């Protein structure tokens with residue numbers, strides 16, 4: 001029987017990569033916990049509240065989306081709608097063509113990773129430069145992000161120094177300070193030359209039509225200070241009902257994601273620059289992107305659309321720490337990815353149906369989630385769906401239960417096999433002659449066999465005192 | 469909340485011709501997307517309500533009790549590696565010490581700051597910002613719109629900050645803050661968000677931990693973020 005794909009991947013991981021991912025995520029988790037509990041008496045109350053508000057958003061998107069679009073339009077923003085990745089990319093290109101624009105600087109946005117925007121624009125003659133340090137390194141390496149907040153968590157400084165050298169960014173130097181300064185010098189020129197700056201959005205307020213962006217490096221701010229046109233690709237679930245709700249979410253997001261009280265830059269954008277301001281976009285576009293989200297909305301896992309992409313569930317997850325982000329074969333790794341990726345995959349659901357099984361259901365992801373998503377419950381619902389749809393990927397690594405159910409349905413056979421099982425204590429586990437058990441036992445241990453012990457206890461137990 | 473119709477009004481003004489004579493109108497991308505949302509939600513028997521909540525909830529323990537706004541602000545700004553300064557003399561001394569002598573100053577602030585710079589001597593401060601020479605400016609001084617004490621945050625906006633680039637591209641950014649502009653906590657600052665197309669909160673110097681989780685400051689923006697208290 002085949003191993004689960006995630007196990008196969010993680011078995012081949014370089015030890016350095018495993019160490020980078022493990023240390024990085026563990027550090028992130030520890031910072032989150034200390035900051036959140038140091039600052040607030042009852043952070044769990046905040047998580048539940050934030051979850052309830054977002055659940056309201058998710059279940060009322062039919063009214064909130066048109067309202068948000070209207071608010072943005074009132075602010076002078078041009079609103080576009082894209083049901084698929086292709087439509088979203090085409091909308092970006094159309095805006096660029098209309099402006100004769102050929103150069104884009106791009107901040108980190110997960111939606112654009114979903115749609116493979118950079119590749120698409122490259123093929124259509126647009127230079128698209130990633131400006132987040134991590135994403136920039138990913139781009140020059142032709143790699144993929146492995147964490148939604150820390151995209152290069154899987155790389156160490158030597159990997160990065162090597163790719164800088166290969167890409168003509170100076171002689172080999174693995175000092176993080178030098179690496180950062182070189183990127184700073186290289187990217188400033190790109191901002192100033194660019195025609196368009198592209199960002200995502202962390203939140204969009206429905207009542208006032210403000211787009212909120214949080215970053216630490218200042219790259220998205222540079223995109224919006226140096227270019228004359230701003231395009232934002234926004235997943236349809238990013239709405240908040242009221243501007244005042246930002247007080248709750250901003251406080252939770254940074255603390256959950258990076259253990260900061262706020263990220264360095266929190267930008268509130270409600271339209272093109274003001275007439276008195278010499279820097280910044282004179283034109284602003286928002287593209288609302290579906291790309292599978294309405295499938296998730298129609299499913300029994302719609303709670304996942306509350307996600308604010310903080311990355312806390314990745315950091316705390318024992319499976320993510322061992323397997324790293326690339327093992328999840330999709331844009332969103334970790335617990336959130338195990339739910340979201342198969343849902344967003346549409347018809348390709350069966351291919352990713354093994355992801356919901358890559359979890360011990362320990363519940364840590366639910367406990368850290370700033371919007372209290374019951375990830376373990378959602379994983380179970382998706383496991384069920386994978387089984388119903390007969391996905392091969394979902395079946396990998398699962399011992400067939402047919403033999404067991406045969407035994408369990410016949411009392412005499414069952415009793416005999418319980419006693420016979422005692423022999424297992426005397427032969428090495430590696431010799432158990434059932435191949436599926438072998439795969440299962442590779443990463444797990446079995447307790448000593450005590451077949452029949454419970455029945456014996458039950459028969460001989462002292463009679464309980466009669467209930468009054 | 470009042471439910472709005474799932475389709476925009478313009479759908480209803482199709483010409484009153486028998487529909488079989490007309491080609492089916494192509495739904496717009498907006499209609500297509502919203503129709504998918506509507507049908508995904510249709511089976512829900514009821515929708516989750518919108519809870520109200522109290523700002524009190526998200527005020528940090530540390531911000532409770534009586535605090536002097538500037539003292540608290542300065543303490544929190546230091547916690548994120550920012551530099552609070554309470555006089556122009558301190559500013560000039562800090563710039564001199566760092567060897568940062570060439571800079572830009574918002575013309576509206578220059579009269580107020582100039583005496584201290586003149587007294588120290590040796591500075592070259594421009595009051596226009598030339599985007600072709602952004603790397604010439606070692607420091608830039610612009611006006612802040614507000615501050616947030618509990619987080620050590622400087623609030624900048626399009627209407628008050630003379631140039632977005634000047635507040636971002638130099639190694640040293642100095643934001644001029646007035647005591648009366650300081651909000652104590654984040655909810656207060658949200659409630660007072662200016663009516664401005666662009667507001668940005670800056671909390672300490674630009675930073676990254678992308679490389680092995682090691683903190684590096686001054687990634688794309690300032691490596692030194694100064695808040696200068698004036699009046």
Ligand code: SF4
Nearest residue numbers: 307308310311313369
């Ligand atoms: S599921 Fe929750 S913890 Fe995970 S990234 Fe989303 S918001 Fe953060």
